[in-house]
Amino acid sequence: MDGDLFTNPTDTEARKTLHEKLTWLMLFRVIVAAILLITGLITQVRGEDGTFLNRFTTAFYILAGLVFFLSLIYIPLVKYSKRLVQVAASQLFVDSLIITFVVYISGGASSPLSFLYILTIIxxxxxxxxxxxxxxxxxxxxxxxxxxxxxxxxxxxxxxxVVTGIAPQLQVNILYNTTSNIVAFYLVAFLSGYLATQARLAQEQLWEQQIDYRALEALNNDIVRSISSGLMTINNKMQITSFNSAAELIAGRRLEQVYGQSVYNIFPFLKSNSMGSRMEAWFAREDGERYFLGFSISPLRGARGEKQGDIIIFQDLTQLKEMERELKTADRLAAVGKFAAGIAHEVRNPLASISGSVEILKGKLKAPETEENQRLMDIVIREVDWLDSLIAQFLDYAKPSVSDKKTFEAKTLIDEIVESFRNAADNLEKGISISCSFAGDSSVVADRNQIKQVLWNLIKNAVDACGKNGTIDINTQKDRADKNIVISVSDSGMGIPDSIKDDIFSPFITSKNKGSGLGLPIAHKIIESHQGQLTFRSIPGETTFTITLPLG
Structure with a gap:
């Protein structure tokens, strides 16, 4: 490898460094040759016979010509060769041969041009x-x-x-010149090598620092990308400058879509906060999904402490908000339930007395004189029965739920319920279409009668919500962790009004004219008693209720 003689961090960097050095070496060689050539021309033009420079004009020409010629050969070799070390060694070897020839023709051992060896050594x-x-x-x-x-x-x-006829110098002088030059060669080699090595070590330290910075930057990017919270930075102009993966997931937008935009275009409610340290707000994505987000805002400062913008960290607190709402509702309903259950019992007793008394009176009345009275009594009995049914439902909601859990197939239960609704005359007249999709095993451990009550209520609500030629889709599947079964009931109705969405599982909340408002609260309580969840998503034209139940 080319990097074997050159201690650099990587082979690629070693080749790049060596290539640069050889390029500068060729340029330096050409410059030296050009200086010698110009010097020779000036000397020849001035015609100063007997001067030092004039005697060696021929040597200058030969040296310059050889250097220019070899440079033409070296250029493609350095540019395209994969063996740069061999190219470098051959250049230095040829340079030494050329210098030896120039030294010979310019005076031999006593030539003043022997300093050219030093240039090669350096x-x-x-x-x-x-x-x-x-x-x-x-x-x-x-x-x-x-x-x-x-x-x-x-x-x-x-x-x-040979050229000048000057007698050679004494042999003692030859020996002295040779010895002094060779000593100088090694001294220069030591000094130049030491300086080059120190420069190399400094360069390596710089490379190591650069590598550390790159590694640190990569680690920082990995950390930012792996944070589960949304993280974005903005400059002093409130323009978004970074947006991590979690931020993209929560906001429903990619970095390319928000980069350079005002943060107020994405989160307009931040404007009312005046960039305080903390805040919470509801956020609506472009796809209609709503999330409750918590924001933490800190100043972003540069190395000198100057404010360069802000760091904004935000989290999806929707589930926590929902849990908080459910806990408050549960506490409120627990108190109301205890109070209302007592009242319901007190109301139920006189209702039974009224119903029994009316039945007795009805039996004693004779037709046809009492036909109108009997009709009125029928109304009284019917309304009393309805009130008794309503009280029974409320007591079912208020009292603790006791489940008789057994293993059964949710698919079989859904098929039974759907078959009843498909054959109902009203549904046939409205042209309602009910489709079912079952993915994999649908067995579940639960109270079959209670789950049937929940599904019946959800499908009945879906049928009531659908208009003519409406559609209802029922799906079952296991979640990603394969620990729960998920049952969803979707309809194509008008959707749940925003005014009652937050209280949809509270008693006596309904959008129906004749609804009791107890169906969904009872269904919600049944699912909770099975350690499951009943959730919903409603937009105009589509409402989906989702039941999540543990498999075991």
């Missing part, structure tokens, strides 16, 4: 740190040393001697 340290610097120093020392040895033993003449 470049190697930048690319491959201290290891690369020492390798480049060793390669430069070897090539420079070979050149000096060959010159020392007069195996090769120096190019300066």
């Amino acid at each position: 470049s190697a340290s930048i690319v491959a740190y201290q290891r690369g610097g020492f390798l480049a120093a060793s390669l430069g020392s070897f090539l420079y040393g070979v050149l000096a040895v060959l010159e020392y033993h007069k195996v090769i003449p120096t190019m300066a001697e």
Whole structure:
């Protein structure tokens, strides 16, 4: 891998870093060559024979030409090659060979251009740190040393001697120059490698900090996304800037829909709160669902403490609100029930006396003189019976419910009740359609007679609510946890008036002209006695009552 010689956090980052270094190295090489070329041209134009620069103009041209030519080769290699380490090593090796050639033609061991080796060593340290610097120093020392040895033993003449006819310097000077240059090479390798390594360590620390920040940001996003409460932030202009998953679920809108909008467009009641710390309010979603929400509002401050907006956390308190309402209703009804039950018993006794007395009088009257009186007595008896039935229902509601629980099939019970309603003359005349859907096993442990009373009441209410050609849908299924059976009765009627929705399960609350207002309260109490729930949802054109009963 390219990252084996370069200690970076990942191979991708190592390749990117190495690619950048090689690109800068090529640019630096071209700049140096261009400077030497321009220097040679200036020297040649001025014609200063005998000067130092004029003697080595040829070397400048050769160096510049080689560098420009090799750069054309290096560019596609660096850009497309997958072996950047090998490309880097080959560049540094070729650079050392070129410099050795330039040093040879510019004076050999005594050439003033031997400093070019130092540039290669520094470049190697930048690319491959201290290891690369020492390798480049060793390669430069070897090539420079070979050149000096060959010159020392007069195996090769120096190019300066060939071109200018100047006698070579003393062998002692050659040895001194070679030794001092090689020592300088390694000193530069050590210093440049040390500095490059320190720079690398600083870069790695920066990378680690950046990685920590990215991990921290990812963790923060996970926490915000996992919070079960709705969380949103707004800026000082009251515009929404974030909206977590729970907020989307509660509000029924996605972040893309609310981002940048005024918070008052989504939750208009917040305007009346003047962004206080806490509040509760009913919220209506676009789909018609209503939720009771609790809000907690805190200022959002920047690193310097300046206020950048607000953090708003909100929760769905609908179930808690419903439980609170039911507890209050239960407490109120418990007191009323005890009082009313006593009165009902007291009223029932004289009703029985009245009914019995009227029956006796009716038997003593003779027709036809008393025909009108008998009709009136029939009315009295009928009304007394109705009052007695009403009192009996109320006593059923007021007294504790005793259940005879057994296992039975809800499907069978529903089929029996539905069959009775389908064959009723009034329903046939109105053209009411009743459909049933049963998903899976519908067995339940409950008091069959009481559940029958509940279902009969719900279906009867649905039939009464439906107009001509109305539809009623009855469904049974198990909940997601597979612990409860859910029975729903839906109708296509006008819906329950908003004025009585909150008290629909209270006694004597009804929208019917002749209703007693005890059917739903009794049904609600029966289901509660089975540790179940009876809930409803009503909008114009559709009302659904849902029974949830434990399976065991």
